[in-house]
Amino acid sequence: MKYNHHKVEKKWQKIWEKDKPWQVNDKSKKKKYYSLIEFPYPSGLGLHVGHVRSSTAMDIISRKRRMEGYNVLYPIGWDAFGLPTENYAIKTGISPQEATKQNTANFRKQLKALGFSFDWDREIDTTDPKYYKWTQWLFLQFFKNGLAYKDSVAINWCAACSTGLANEEVVGGNCDRCGSEVERKLKSQWMLRITAYADKLLDGLANVDFLDEIKAQQQNWIGRSDGRLIKFPIVSSKLELDIFTTRPDTIDGATYMVLAPEHPFISELKIKNKKEVERYIKKTQKKSDRERQENKVKTGVELKGVKVTNPYNNKKIPVWVSDYVLVGYGTGAIMAVPAHDERDREFAEKFKLPIEDRPLVTKKREWPGKSQVNYKLKDWVFSRQRYWGEPIPIINCSSCGFVPVPEKDLPLKLPKVDSYRPRPDGQSPLASITKWVEVKCPSCKGKARRETDTMPNWAGSSWYFLRYTDPKNDREFADQKKLKYLMPVDWYNGGMEHVTLHLLYSRFWNIFLHDIGLVPYSEPYQKRTAHGMILGEGGEKMAKSKGNVVNPDDIIEKFGADALRLYEMFMGPFDEAIPWDDQGVVGTSRFVNRIYDIGMKVAQHQSKASVDKELEKLLHQTIKKVSQDIELMRFNTAISTMMIFIKEVEKHNSRTVISQKLFSDFLKLLFPFAPHLSQELWQAIGNEDLLDFKDWPKWKEKLTVEERFDLVLQVNGKLRGTVTVKKGLSKKEATKLAHGHKVVKGYLEDQKPKKVIFVPDRLINFIIY
RNA sequence: GCCCGGGUGGCGGAAUUGGCAGACGCGACGGACUUAAGAUCCGUUACUCGCAAGAGUGUGUGGGUUCGACUCCCACCCCGGGCACCA
Numbered sequence: 001m002k003y004n005h006h007k008v009e010k011k012w013q014k015i016w017e018k019d020k021p022w023q024v025n026d027k028s029k030k031k032k033y034y035s036l037i038e039f040p041y042p043s044g045l046g047l048h049v050g051h052v053r054s055s056t057a058m059d060i061i062s063r064k065r066r067m068e069g070y071n072v073l074y075p076i077g078w079d080a081f082g083l084p085t086e087n088y089a090i091k092t093g094i095s096p097q098e099a100t101k102q103n104t105a106n107f108r109k110q111l112k113a114l115g116f117s118f119d120w121d122r123e124i125d126t127t128d129p130k131y132y133k134w135t136q137w138l139f140l141q142f143f144k145n146g147l148a149y150k151d152s153v154a155i156n157w158c159a160a161c162s163t164g165l166a167n168e169e170v171v172g173g174n175c176d177r178c179g180s181e182v183e184r185k186l187k188s189q190w191m192l193r194i195t196a197y198a199d200k201l202l203d204g205l206a207n208v209d210f211l212d213e214i215k216a217q218q219q220n221w222i223g224r225s226d227g228r229l230i231k232f233p234i235v236s237s238k239l240e241l242d243i244f245t246t247r248p249d250t251i252d253g254a255t256y257m258v259l260a261p262e263h264p265f266i267s268e269l270k271i272k273n274k275k276e277v278e279r280y281i282k283k284t285q286k287k288s289d290r291e292r293q294e295n296k297v298k299t300g301v302e303l304k305g306v307k308v309t310n311p312y313n314n315k316k317i318p319v320w321v322s323d324y325v326l327v328g329y330g331t332g333a334i335m336a337v338p339a340h341d342e343r344d345r346e347f348a349e350k351f352k353l354p355i356e357d358r359p360l361v362t363k364k365r366e367w368p369g370k371s372q373v374n375y376k377l378k379d380w381v382f383s384r385q386r387y388w389g390e391p392i393p394i395i396n397c398s399s400c401g402f403v404p405v406p407e408k409d410l411p412l413k414l415p416k417v418d419s420y421r422p423r424p425d426g427q428s429p430l431a432s433i434t435k436w437v438e439v440k441c442p443s444c445k446g447k448a449r450r451e452t453d454t455m456p457n458w459a460g461s462s463w464y465f466l467r468y469t470d471p472k473n474d475r476e477f478a479d480q481k482k483l484k485y486l487m488p489v490d491w492y493n494g495g496m497e498h499v500t501l502h503l504l505y506s507r508f509w510n511i512f513l514h515d516i517g518l519v520p521y522s523e524p525y526q527k528r529t530a531h532g533m534i535l536g537e538g539g540e541k542m543a544k545s546k547g548n549v550v551n552p553d554d555i556i557e558k559f560g561a562d563a564l565r566l567y568e569m570f571m572g573p574f575d576e577a578i579p580w581d582d583q584g585v586v587g588t589s590r591f592v593n594r595i596y597d598i599g600m601k602v603a604q605h606q607s608k609a610s611v612d613k614e615l616e617k618l619l620h621q622t623i624k625k626v627s628q629d630i631e632l633m634r635f636n637t638a639i640s641t642m643m644i645f646i647k648e649v650e651k652h653n654s655r656t657v658i659s660q661k662l663f664s665d666f667l668k669l670l671f672p673f674a675p676h677l678s679q680e681l682w683q684a685i686g687n688e689d690l691l692d693f694k695d696w697p698k699w700k701e702k703l704t705v706e707e708r709f710d711l712v713l714q715v716n717g718k719l720r721g722t723v724t725v726k727k728g729l730s731k732k733e734a735t736k737l738a739h740g741h742k743v744v745k746g747y748l749e750d751q752k753p754k755k756v757i758f759v760p761d762r763l764i765n766f767i768i769y
Numbered sequence: 770g771c772c773c774g775g776g777u778g779g780c781g782g783a784a785u786u787g788g789c790a791g792a793c794g795c796g797a798c799g800g801a802c803u804u805a806a807g808a809u810c811c812g813u814u815a816c817u818c819g820c821a822a823g824a825g826u827g828u829g830u831g832g833g834u835u836c837g838a839c840u841c842c843c844a845c846c847c848c849g850g851g852c853a854c855c856a
Contacts, residue, residue: 155854213773495856587793
C-alpha cells in the first residue's frame, strides 16, 4: 500500500492537538530543558523555508531530550512589531493590528502543519497589550536606574518625504521611496546606556557555550581596547586636543593630527581657510560612516594657521580634517603616525606629509597622558518616530521633566490613528492624537505631554525568552519560581545574521534585570548556535522581487511535512548557507516511502522474525552516529547514516524481514526527524502509546566496533593497493602482505626501502626514492 | 573599509580532524517491469588514456612544511553574513 502523507500527518496532528503531549508542567520535579528558536516575524509572505530549517533542528533536539527524560520547554510566539507591517498599513490602510492577526493565523497554521512540538499554550505576541505592558514596564526599570536617557543623534532624513529613514530604506544615499537625496539630521532620541554594560557583556561570554565565531562577533562588536588618552596643546590657544591611541609607543612618529569633520573644535579654532574647510565638511556630511571607511582615495583639508605641540618631542605639527576619522569612536581625533598606520600612510602620501619612522617609546613611564579603556560599542538608539511599536511610557512635564507613566496605567496602549504615515515635522503619527498626547503630569498634575516616540522592534525580542516561562501572568512579567526553574535557555539556535545585535541586546536586558534582582540568572542563554540561510535556487537570497521564494505549503502538499523536514536537515551542513533545490525533496520523499514499506512488512509479520546479527550491529553503529550527530547539529550525516541502514534492511528483506525489536529502535531514531511517519509505524507494529516519551535507544559500544579494516598500501606516499585484514596487524605482517600484493610487489622488487612508515590499523608506506 | 564564515564531480554535499578524496542524495545514462506513461527495482557515473590489468591528473589560485595536505603555514582571488533605524 502506498504511503498517504496527507492522511497520516493530519491524523497525528489532530491527536497531538487534543492530547497536548508537549505542554510543560512548570512545577515538575523533573530536570527541565529549555530549547529556543528566534520567534518569527509574521510577515505577509508567510512562513519561509528558513524558518522550517531552524524550527526542525530545535524540534529534533527537543524531541530527543523528551525521550531522554527531560521536561522540555519548546515555545513559540510572534515578534510582530516592525516596519514591513507598518509600510503595508501606510500603503493599504489596513491596520497593522489587523494585518498581524491575519499573518500570525497563517504562520500558526503553517507551523502546525509541520508537526513541531511547540507548547502552543505558551504562545506570545509582542504586539499584544498584555505582552507589551511588560515591555513598557521593563523600559521604565531602565529609566529609573538611569540607563535610559535622551540625547541628540544623527538620523537619516528624507526632506521630500519629511521622514526619518531606516538604513535599509536608504539605497545608495537616496530615499528608497521617492529617490531624493538623504541627509543626516540631528534629532533628540531615547537612548539605552548599553555601554555601561560593555565589560559585563564581555565577561559573561566566559561562562557560556557559544560557538567560537559567535563569541568573536560579540567581542569585536563591543571592541574593547586599552590605550591612552593624550592631550596635544594647541599652539597659542588654551585649547588642548584630546586623542585616544592604542599605540602610545609610536607617539614620536606622530607628524600631523586629524579631526573628524564633526569635531567641536573646528568651530572654535581660528582657521585661515575657514571657507575651504566648511565646504569640505558639507561634502562629507552626505556620506554614511561606511562610505567614509570604504577603500577609496583619502580626502581632507588642512586647518591652515592651526598647529599643535606633540607633548613627547615638543614638535609643532599641523592639523587636518578628514572623513576617515569618525566622530563616534574615541575622541573623534587622532594623532597620525604614517610610519606605523596604513591609513595614515595613505593619507600622508597623498598630501605629501612627512613620514618619520622614529624608534618606539618602549618605557611606559615616558608616555604622556593617562590610560583609558575605549569601546567600539555605542549606546543604543531606542526611539523611532513610527506608529507600529510600543509607545514609550514617559510623560514630559515642563516643571517635573521626564515622568514615567504610573504602573497602574500600563499598558499604555497604541491609540487608533487616521494615518500611519509619520508627520511632516518628522514626529510619529501618535503626535497627531491631541487627546492622547495632552495629559496631566502624574507627579504635579500640571499640563504635560506624552512621549510620542515608539520603541524599536528589538524591544519585544529583548526579553521574550523570559515571558515564555510564565506567559499569562498579569501581575508580573514572570513569576520568580518559574524563572528559576525554567531559565536559563539551555540551547538557543538562530540565524548567524542575529548574532551581533539581537544577541547582544537581549543579553544586555537580562544582565541588567539580574543586577536589579528581577531575574535569577545573569546570562540568559547557556548555549547558542547558528544556522545558515537558505538561498534561492542559484545561490541568491530569497526575495519576493526576485521571484525565487519557496512556499513550504506547496512542498508539504506534494511530499508531506516529514519529507520536507528531512530534506531541510539533509540538504547540507546546518551552519552554512545553502541554495534550495526543488529536486532534493524527491530524495527524502523516496526515503519516507521506503521506510513505510518496510514498516508495513514488519507489521504483517509481527514479531515472528528473529534478530539478525549483522543488522543488529549496523543498527548499533547507526544509533551511535545519529545520537552524536544530533548533538553536533550534523543532521545531514545523521540522515545519510539512517539511509545506509535502510538500504541494508532492504537488502536483507529479500531473504527475511527485519525483526520488530530492531525496527522499533530505528523508529525511535527517526522520530525526531520524521515524527508523523514514525508514530504511524509505531502504531502499525502494535503499540498504543506515543513515541514522545519512549526511551532514546542506547548503543552497545562493543557492537559498533569493526574487527577488520582496509590496510592501505603506499609507495612513496602514493596509493598502490589495499587489503582487508584483522585489526591489530603488526608492521612485520603488513610488510609481508605488501610484498605479496600483486601491484605493490612490482614496486618493491630489487629495492630496499629507505624508510617504512606504519600507521597501525590504517596504512603502510614504503619510501624508495 | 572593518568583523565573522565559506570555496571539493553536472548539482547539494561526505571525509574518523594530517592517512583510500567524492559517503549519502539529486540529476544523467543503460537495463528490468509496463501496450504506454508514471511509479518502482537493478547497474554505471570525478576527469584523461586503456579492451583490461593499470597509469596519469584532480579539493578557488600561487608558494611552503611533511613519507603523506581538502585538512597545517604564507600570499592572493572569489562568494555569503553583519556593520548599530530590516528582522
